[in-house]
Amino acid sequence: MIEVQSSHAAEAGNDERVSPAGEFAHDLARALANRPRSISPKYFYDAEGSRLFDRICELPEYYPTRTELGILARHAPDIAAHMGPQAEIVEFGAGSLRKVRLLLDAMDRPARYLPIDISGEHLAHSAALLQRDYPGLEVRPVAADYTQRLLLPAQPPDAGRRVGFFPGSTIGNFAPEEALHFLTSAAQVLRGGALLIGADLVKDPAVLHAAYNDSQGVTAAFNLNLLARANRELGTRFDLAQFAHGAFYNAPHRRIEMHLVSRKRQRVALGGEWYEFEEGDSLHTENSHKFTIDSLRALASRAGFRPGPVWTDPDHLFSVHWLHAPE
Structure with missing residues (x-):
């Protein structure tokens, strides 16, 4: 449901x-x-818009998706180690739920997965497919606008860290003041945990x-x-x-x-x-x-996060950041 x-x-x-x-x-x-x-x-992301965006992600010219997938695949064990055992993942703007699979496969007994997306129809379909492939995982999709105030369910009693996942450089769709507002809100929702965020880098x-x-x-x-x-x-x-x-x-x-x-x-x-x-x-x-590594870390610091490790690709096209949420 x-x-x-x-x-x-x-x-x-x-x-x-x-x-x-x-x-x-x-x-x-x-x-x-x-x-x-x-x-x-x-407002791009009704069912048809979500379907078209999935097609964009497969285009030869569109490097962000395959580059971020490569970073996550290469560094998933290291990222999972930072998450710790029985972590709960909250994915903002979950879309097709493709990237999170790389994390779930590397994690130690994930406690629960909360995908949040504004397109409820697309989210329901994607969540059902994920639940089929991970029958032992509690998947609890939330149809919501994650840019507004979120009230998430309480964590399971045996859960470890609550880790936000915000891939795709969606942070770049916000105006600078909106990005700061979102990250400040996320820092509160994820208290005691962390945020794993993808950011596209300045380039040719x-x-x-x-x-x-x-x-x-x-x-x-x-x-x-x-x-x-x-x-x-x-x-x-x-x-x-x-x-x-x-x-x-x-x-x-x-x-x-x-x-x-x-x-x-x-x-x-x-x-x-x-x-x-x-x-x-x-x-x-x-x-x-588009960001430099330093500009994203500075923005995160202003929002209350403590910047941690950064992973990138050999061509320096894209970056994935681990940000410690405040206690």
Whole structure:
């Protein structure tokens, strides 16, 4: 069974909670009304968006997934030793649950696995597959927005450390102040334990450009799916053919930016309001900040973590950090 949490305050009564569709409509309306237009990348991840992202991870141009998998496979015994026996894993933004298998295979009697993801349908499917392959492991999926306040179940009585797992350099999707807020919250949730986090590193802009502008157009489809989702769930009538995928490296900010760019003058209705797009106007859908090892460790320290070991690949494309949570 999937535990579902509201993305709003946990203390709010059921009557006060906003449905996922209502939250999406509210945030999209605000994004369309603002200048510049920008919306959280969390809305990429409905079932179709999650499926497309899984395809992105297999693309030849998209190095982060295979590079991080290589790091985890190579160093899993060392990482498991840091976790200690009977550790509990909390994975933020769990997705397809592929990477955690490398950790589970190396761990000493894992106590429980709590995958958290905003896409409940995709999470349920992935969790069922994992449970089938690890029948002795308690798998307790939580459908929630992990960027909001989380109330996790109490640890089992015999559990060891609670270890957060945040792979994929998803930390790079946050604005700097949002990243600090997330890490500060995670430090409290993981008190006495640790966080294992993946962070993409600064590198040749040409490598970055290719990773977000793949030759098969999967990333473009993933980006445009946000508008398709709005059509499906909110009744908008975005003409996907009239929006282009745009992704580029903003060197001064050390980040990839993804945009949906209007190909012509057009307008779209949402909630009884009309929103105008001029030719060339864009909706900013994602940032993917890149880090140096020192900058990630400094950010973690500000959030209350004590930086520990760092593992990277031979080409220095990606890094995986062990961060000690406060006691």
